[in-house]
Amino acid sequence: MASLFKNHFYVGLVLFFSFECFSQNINSFFKAPNGKYLISSDLHIHTVFSDGSVWPDIRVDEAEKELLDLIAITDHLEYQPHVKDIPNPDRNRSFEIARSHRKKDSDLKIINGAEITKSMSPGHINAVFIKDANRILHKDSLSGILEANKQGAFVFWNHPNWVSQRNDGIAKLDPYHVYLIKNKLLHGIEVVNENTFSEEAFQLALENNLTVLGTSDIHGLTEWSYNISLGGHRPITFVIAESKSNQDIHKALLNTKTFIWFNNLLIGSKNNLIPVIYSNLIITSNGYKPNTILAEFTIKNNSSAKMKLEYLGEYNLHENSKMIEIDPYSAKRIVVKTEEFRKRVILPFRVLNALVGPKENAVISYKVSI
Ligand SMILES: [Zn+2]
Ligand SMILES: [Zn+2]
Incomplete structure (x- = not known):
């Protein structure tokens, strides 16, 4: 009995600590640049009220379990395959x-949205931060998009790479898209949708602001699509906002202040992504190893x-090739052969899992005092 209790206690302790680590780790995802807030979001979600397979409450439970900050429910306005069972007026x-x-007491924000579902062109368009989805339902797509904008919505083009339409x-x-962009009726574009990444959409985003x-x-369960319990995650858009208020999040979306986390890849403009990388990769000096000219650094x-990372600097490393991988929430030591004693060194890297253009990796550089 005593040993059973002990075992239970031990298992409980392990579960407690692993849960603690898990929740601490996942909760922040990325450290925000100074003075900013990173809002983790999924702004394209379906339920049984269009062609999804789950009741809306499951979407809330999923998002809370996955520690997201913000979701938009964006059922198709026009496509209603369950209408016989769910009339949905x-x-x-x-x-x-x-x-x-x-x-x-939940921290999750839920906003109203709709997917204006038309053939190409313009294809499917999401409107979020809307006030009334019913008024956005129109026969012609332009009337719906105009109404969404009248309601102050953030409007973006869904899956522009979708093979059913391209x-x-x-x-x-x-x-038509050029017209919408010119008239500021279309504000964003999906570069990542479900399990696809569109380099062309990324290029269009950068060229057209x-x-x-x-x-x-998502139409089924996020667990089934993304293996959440095994450490996977859905594609997440991080909004770089001035505060956690809906108003500031909405403003940041309209001002192109986002980046994407897709599988292990970070995708965003230089202006948005580089500061995020600097706040998440910290390099400190441990000084010269005794009786050597080997400078030791920690990358956290x-x-x-x-x-x-790919090291791009002029010196050679003592313990690594130029390829350096650092696991989530951990640190790695690098030892640099500086050839003579130096007060500071420049350590430049290419970030192989961060894209600032369709085929362009982020490059970062640290000036570190020894
Ligand atoms: Zn959709
Ligand atoms: Zn769609």
Whole structure:
């Protein structure tokens, strides 16, 4: 009995500590640059109120378990395959059910959204931070997009690489999209949707000053699609906001202040992504090893991503090749052969798991005093 109790106690202790580590680790995902807030979001989510397979409350439970800060329920306005079982005369209903399921002490924000579901062009368009989905439902796409903008929505182009609408998988602008962008009616574009990454969409975002988005477009369960319990995660858009208020998050989305975390890849413009990398990879000097001209440094990774670096500097390393991997929430030592004693060194790296352009990796450089 005593040993049974002891075993239980031990198992309980282990579970407690692993849960603690897990929740601490995942909760922050990435450390925000000074004075900013990183809001983890998924702004493209379906329920049974369009062609999804789950009731809206499950979407809230999933997001809370995955420690997201913000979700938008974005059921198709036009495509209603369950209409015989769920007549759905009020297109705000899935959002309202989700919102009412949210626990009072939950940190999760839930906003209203809709997927304006038309053939190409313009294809499928999401509107989030909307006030009333019913008024966005129109026969022609432009009236819906105009109404969404009238409601102050953040509007973005979904899966522009979707093979059902672009059989070559290549995202490209039609004159209609150019018109929407010119008139500031379209503000963002999905660079990542579900399990696809579109380099063309990333290029279009950078050229046209559109906000980059990565979304799950989830219809089934996120656990089944992304192996959450085994450490996986859905595509997450991080909004770089001035505060955690809805107003500042909305403003940051309209001002292109985002980056994406997709599998182990970080995707965003230089302006957005580089400061995030600097706040998550910290290099400190441990000085020269006694009786040597070998300078030792620690690279600390404060993020949930495995950071993959290629050292680009002039010196050779003593213990590593130029390829350095640092696991989430851990640190790695590098030893640099500086040839003579130096007060400071420059340590430049290419970040192999961070893209600031379709085929362009982020480059960072540290000036470290020894
Ligand atoms: Zn769609
Ligand atoms: Zn969708």
